[in-house]
Amino acid sequence: MKFTSWGNYPKNLNSCYILSKDELPILNLPFLPYGKGRSYGDVCLTRHGCYILTSNKNFILDLDPQNLLLRVEAGVTLKTILELITKHNLFLPVVPGTQHVTVGGAIANDIHGKSHHLHGSFGNNVLSLKLTTSSGTKELCENSQEFRATIGGLGLTGLIQEAVIKLIRIPGTTISQINKVTLTVEETVSVLEELSSSYTYTVSWLDLLSQKFRAIVMGGNFTDSNTGYKKTEKPALSYPFFFKIINNVTLKILNEIYFLLNQRKHTEFLVDYKKFFFPLDIIDNWNRAYGIDGFIQWQSVLPKDAKLLKECIGIIKKSECVPCLCVLKDFGSIQPKGLLSFPQAGYTLAVDFPVSYDTFKLVEELNKFVADAHGKIYLAKDALLKKKEFLKMYPEVNDFVKYKDRNFCSDLWRRLVE
Numbered sequence: 001m002k003f004t005s006w007g008n009y010p011k012n013l014n015s016c017y018i019l020s021k022d023e024l025p026i027l028n029l030p031f032l033p034y035g036k037g038r039s040y041g042d043v044c045l046t047r048h049g050c051y052i053l054t055s056n057k058n059f060i061l062d063l064d065p066q067n068l069l070l071r072v073e074a075g076v077t078l079k080t081i082l083e084l085i086t087k088h089n090l091f092l093p094v095v096p097g098t099q100h101v102t103v104g105g106a107i108a109n110d111i112h113g114k115s116h117h118l119h120g121s122f123g124n125n126v127l128s129l130k131l132t133t134s135s136g137t138k139e140l141c142e143n144s145q146e147f148r149a150t151i152g153g154l155g156l157t158g159l160i161q162e163a164v165i166k167l168i169r170i171p172g173t174t175i176s177q178i179n180k181v182t183l184t185v186e187e188t189v190s191v192l193e194e195l196s197s198s199y200t201y202t203v204s205w206l207d208l209l210s211q212k213f214r215a216i217v218m219g220g221n222f223t224d225s226n227t228g229y230k231k232t233e234k235p236a237l238s239y240p241f242f243f244k245i246i247n248n249v250t251l252k253i254l255n256e257i258y259f260l261l262n263q264r265k266h267t268e269f270l271v272d273y274k275k276f277f278f279p280l281d282i283i284d285n286w287n288r289a290y291g292i293d294g295f296i297q298w299q300s301v302l303p304k305d306a307k308l309l310k311e312c313i314g315i316i317k318k319s320e321c322v323p324c325l326c327v328l329k330d331f332g333s334i335q336p337k338g339l340l341s342f343p344q345a346g347y348t349l350a351v352d353f354p355v356s357y358d359t360f361k362l363v364e365e366l367n368k369f370v371a372d373a374h375g376k377i378y379l380a381k382d383a384l385l386k387k388k389e390f391l392k393m394y395p396e397v398n399d400f401v402k403y404k405d406r407n408f409c410s411d412l413w414r415r416l417v418e
């Protein structure tokens, strides 16, 4: 079996694994839990040691619609959960840009979605956990420090077996969406914040390849209305080979098409929740379009200052690199529970770059910029951050090490800490 991360960088040849068990076997090797490998860098990879696959622990154990509570095994995917709970007009408070992630992975990276200003990150909605460590299996409740270390704990405090998650009620599974075109960075953040006051979900797509900056800011709310809307569910297509089609020219064409299709929708329109939250899931393995060398997704959070964001975008635009999918979100002020959680109040920018020497140089410059600006790099997407910058961005790591299991390790931890 091959273990990869979504960016296909860095490469990893270790194929040693066991299936998830209630107790850890006695092996003289470090462990690393592995969900669906939807992280981009080396957080889900280990050159030495043994992966623990969680795909055999994928049961929904209990759903209590009355009290909005869900108990699941950690290997269950968000897709499986949503298929069940939407039938009860319930939803997960936080979903990322793909539904193909496990609950264990969502907790270990304390993932965020489009509703951070209202719901915080995934861990903010987890009430308790069952964790297997080298010293046995235990229940962790919200106020324990070990719970805080495990939320956003990068799979290093032990194997999450189960979680109890708080759900939200929704009127129906359709989203009422609005799109607004913006032409400057200042206007984009101001519209993003304005929409946050009336929409549960907000996000912005940026075109950093066009000569002049342009963006589409989107807002969405669940609605029970279905007027004039016909649900069509198409099976996902698949990108079959590692064949690189992403370059400056193809990207400019794709951006132009995306902009033209979305710019005209000024008034609210209806879309299915899957299309709104998981647009990329319509093509399986789309990551192969970056070719065999893979790509880096660089994601940072910067303090709420449009000037800083503009400067950061300026660094990207003046480089030789091709900024592919660029997404900007607004993080509200809800504090995450995890010691190593990524979210903090600010603007979070995510950009894909094909792997190249120029990309490495650019990411180095961007990481330094973010560290100096008191921002952070998202570890779920990282492959290039340096130890000194990591310590500046994540000072709570000194507390976290007390809860790291000595028998768990990842390549990210070796790179940033050991």
Ligand SMILES: Cc1cc2nc3c(=O)[nH]c(=O)nc-3n(C[C@H](O)[C@H](O)[C@H](O)COP(=O)(O)OP(=O)(O)OC[C@H]3O[C@@H](n4cnc5c(N)ncnc54)[C@H](O)[C@@H]3O)c2cc1C
Pocket: 006, 032, 033, 034, 035, 036, 037, 038, 039, 040, 043, 044, 054, 074, 075, 095, 096, 097, 098, 100, 101, 102, 103, 104, 105, 106, 108, 109, 110, 111, 112, 113, 154, 155, 156, 158, 159, 160, 161, 280, 380, 410
């Ligand atoms: C198209 C796409 C869109 C995305 N959009 C977003 C987004 O909007 N917001 C966001 O925050 N992230 C986003 N991501 C990143 C993704 O949500 C995270 O990387 C997520 O953690 C991946 O989950 P996974 O199950 O694949 O875990 P993996 O990638 O396999 O593992 C991630 C980490 O979780 C640990 N882990 C997994 N299972 C367990 C367990 N049972 N116990 C303990 N540790 C465990 C692993 O050791 C590893 O450290 C996106 C990824 C993709 C591919």
